[in-house]
Amino acid sequence: MNLTLDEIQNFKGKYPKQIWSLFFSEMWERFCFYGMRGMLVFFMISQLNFHEKEANLQYGATQAFVYAFTFVGGLFADKILGFRKSLFWGGLLMIVGSLILATDPHKFFFLGIAFTVVGTGFFKPNISSMVGQLYKPNDSRADAGFSLFYAGINLGALLGGYLCIAIGKGELFGDFISEGMRWNIAFGLAAVVMVISLINFVFTQRSLGTIGLQPGHPLSEVKSATMPKWKEYGVYILSLLFIPIIMKMVSVPEYTDYFMWTVGPLTLIYLFFEMSKVTSSERKKLWAALVFILFSILFWGIYEQSGGSLSIFAAKNLNKDLLGLDPNGVNNSGGAFFIIFLAPLIGLLWIWMSKRKIEPNTIIKFGLGFIFLGLGYYVLFATRFFANLQGITSLNFFTIALLVITLGELCLSPIGLSIMTKLSSKNLQGMMMGMWFLASAYGQYVAGIIGAGLATTKEGATNYDALITYTEGYKQLALYAVIAGVVLILLSPFVKKLMQEVK
Numbered sequence: 001m002n003l004t005l006d007e008i009q010n011f012k013g014k015y016p017k018q019i020w021s022l023f024f025s026e027m028w029e030r031f032c033f034y035g036m037r038g039m040l041v042f043f044m045i046s047q048l049n050f051h052e053k054e055a056n057l058q059y060g061a062t063q064a065f066v067y068a069f070t071f072v073g074g075l076f077a078d079k080i081l082g083f084r085k086s087l088f089w090g091g092l093l094m095i096v097g098s099l100i101l102a103t104d105p106h107k108f109f110f111l112g113i114a115f116t117v118v119g120t121g122f123f124k125p126n127i128s129s130m131v132g133q134l135y136k137p138n139d140s141r142a143d144a145g146f147s148l149f150y151a152g153i154n155l156g157a158l159l160g161g162y163l164c165i166a167i168g169k170g171e172l173f174g175d176f177i178s179e180g181m182r183w184n185i186a187f188g189l190a191a192v193v194m195v196i197s198l199i200n201f202v203f204t205q206r207s208l209g210t211i212g213l214q215p216g217h218p219l220s221e222v223k224s225a226t227m228p229k230w231k232e233y234g235v236y237i238l239s240l241l242f243i244p245i246i247m248k249m250v251s252v253p254e255y256t257d258y259f260m261w262t263v264g265p266l267t268l269i270y271l272f273f274e275m276s277k278v279t280s281s282e283r284k285k286l287w288a289a290l291v292f293i294l295f296s297i298l299f300w301g302i303y304e305q306s307g308g309s310l311s312i313f314a315a316k317n318l319n320k321d322l323l324g325l326d327p328n329g330v331n332n333s334g335g336a337f338f339i340i341f342l343a344p345l346i347g348l349l350w351i352w353m354s355k356r357k358i359e360p361n362t363i364i365k366f367g368l369g370f371i372f373l374g375l376g377y378y379v380l381f382a383t384r385f386f387a388n389l390q391g392i393t394s395l396n397f398f399t400i401a402l403l404v405i406t407l408g409e410l411c412l413s414p415i416g417l418s419i420m421t422k423l424s425s426k427n428l429q430g431m432m433m434g435m436w437f438l439a440s441a442y443g444q445y446v447a448g449i450i451g452a453g454l455a456t457t458k459e460g461a462t463n464y465d466a467l468i469t470y471t472e473g474y475k476q477l478a479l480y481a482v483i484a485g486v487v488l489i490l491l492s493p494f495v496k497k498l499m500q501e502v503k
C-alpha cells in the first residue's frame with residue numbers, strides 16, 4: 001500500500017503499469033465465463049436432452065441474469081464491500097460454480113450456473129471500475145487503457161470459448177480423456193483459470209494503492225464511518241440466498257420476461273433516487289451516462305445477433321471459402337480475433353489523435369460505433385449478391401462484415417466502460433458500471449426478440465428463401481444502426497453540455 005492515488009495516476013507513458021495485472025485477471029475471468037457460456041447450449045441439447053428452443057431460451061435467460069447481476073454487484077461494491085472484496089467474492093463464487101459443474105455437470109447443472117451468474121455479477125463491473133481509477137478524471141489516455149483491457153477480455157473469450165467446448169466434445173485431447181470425463185474436465189478448466197485470475201489479483205492488490213478499498217477503510221478515497229462487519233457478512237449471505245432463486249428463474253423462461261420488465265424500471269427509480277442526492281453538476285453527468293446506457297441497449301440488441309440468428313445463418317447459408325474454416329467457428333470467434341489485434345491499435349490511434357487535438361469526443365465515438373455497426377450489417381445484407389442458387393454465400397465476405405462490426409464495437413464498448421468511470425460520482429462508480437452492463441442484459445433480451453422476428457421463413461422454405469429473409473432483416477437493422485448513429489451525433493451538443501468538462 002505504499003503508492004498514493006496521485007502517484008498511480010501520474011504515470012508516465014501510454015499505460016499505467018497496473019493495467020497489465022487487471023488485464024490478466026480479467027482475461028482469465030472471461031476465459032472462465034465464455035468457456036462456460038460456449039458450452040451451455042450444446043451441453044443442454046446433447047447431454048440434458050433439451051429441445052433446441054428450450055435450450056436457447058434458457059441460454060438467453062442465463063445471459064440476461066448474468067448481466068443484470070452486475071448492477072447488484074456494483075451497488076454492493078459502492079455501499080459495502082468496495083471493489084476489491086466484491087471482485088474476490090465474485091471470483092470465489094465463480095470457482096465454486098465451475099467446481100460444482102466439474103463434479104457432476106449433469107446433476108448439478110443449474111446450481112453451478114447460478115453460482116456463476118451471481119459470481120460474475122460481483123466480479124465483472126468492479127474490475128472495470130478499478131481500471132477507470134488508474135486515471136485522473138480527465139486523462140485523455142483512459143480510452144486507450146480501456147481498449148487494451150478490452151483486448152484482454154477478448155483474448156480470454158477466444159481461448160476459453162474455443163478450448164472448453166473442444167475438450168467437452170472430445171475434439172481436443174480426446175485420446176487422453178475418457179469419454180465419461182470430458183465435460184467434467186472442460187468445466188474444471190474454467191475453475192482452474194478462475195483460480196489463476198484470483199491469485200493474479202492478490203498480487204495485483206499490492207500495487208493498487210488505495211484503489212478499490214472498502215468504504216470506511218481509513219485510507220479509502222470516499223470518507224465514511226467504518227463498515228460494520230455484519231453488513232459485509234450480510235452481503236455474502238444475501239448473495240448465497242439469491243442462488244436458489246436464480247436456479248428457479250433460469251429454469252422457467254417466462255420468469256425472465258417478468259424479471260426484465262420489473263428490474264429495469266426499479267433500477268431507474270433507484271438511480272433517480274441517488275441522483276436526487278448529488279450536486280447539480282454531478283446529476284447532469286449522470287444524465288449523460290444514462291443517454292449512453294440507453295443507446296447501448298440498441299447497439300447490443302443488433303450486435304448480439306451473433307449468438308442467435310447469425311449462427312443459424314452461418315450454419316445454413318455460408319460456404320467454407322475462408323481457409324476451409326467452419327462458418328460457425330468463424331462467427332463465434334472472428335470478432336474476438338479481430339479485437340485482439342485492433343483494440344490496442346485503435347487505443348494508440350486515440351492517443352495519437354489526442355496529441356494533435358483531433359480526437360473525437362465520446363459521443364462522436366459512440367455515433368461512429370453505430371455507423372460501423374450499420375455498415376457491417378449492410379455488408380451482411382450484401383452477402384446475398386454472392387450466393388449460388390442453393391442460397392450458399394461467401395464466408396470471406398461474411399468475415400469482412402465481422403471486421404466492420406468489430407470496428408463499431410471498439411468505438412463503443414471500451415469507450416462506454418471508460419465514460420462510465422468518468423461520469424459517475426465517486427460513490428456511484430460501481431452502480432453505474434453495473435448499469436452499463438445491465439444495458440447489455442437488455443441488449444441480449446432485445447437481440448432474442450429481434451432474432452425471433454427474423455426467423456420468419458416458413459416450413460419447407462428453401463435455403464435461398466432463408467438467405468433472402470435473413471439478409472432483408474439485416475438490411476433493416478443496418479438502417480436502424482445508422483439512424484441511431486446520426487441521432488447521437490446530432491444530439492452531441494446537448495449531451496456535451498451535460499458532460500461539462502468530461503470528454
Ligand code: GLN
Nearest residue numbers: 030153157300413437440
Ligand atoms: N464482450 C465484452 C465483455 O465480455 C462486452 C460485453 C457486453 O457488455 N455485452 O466484456
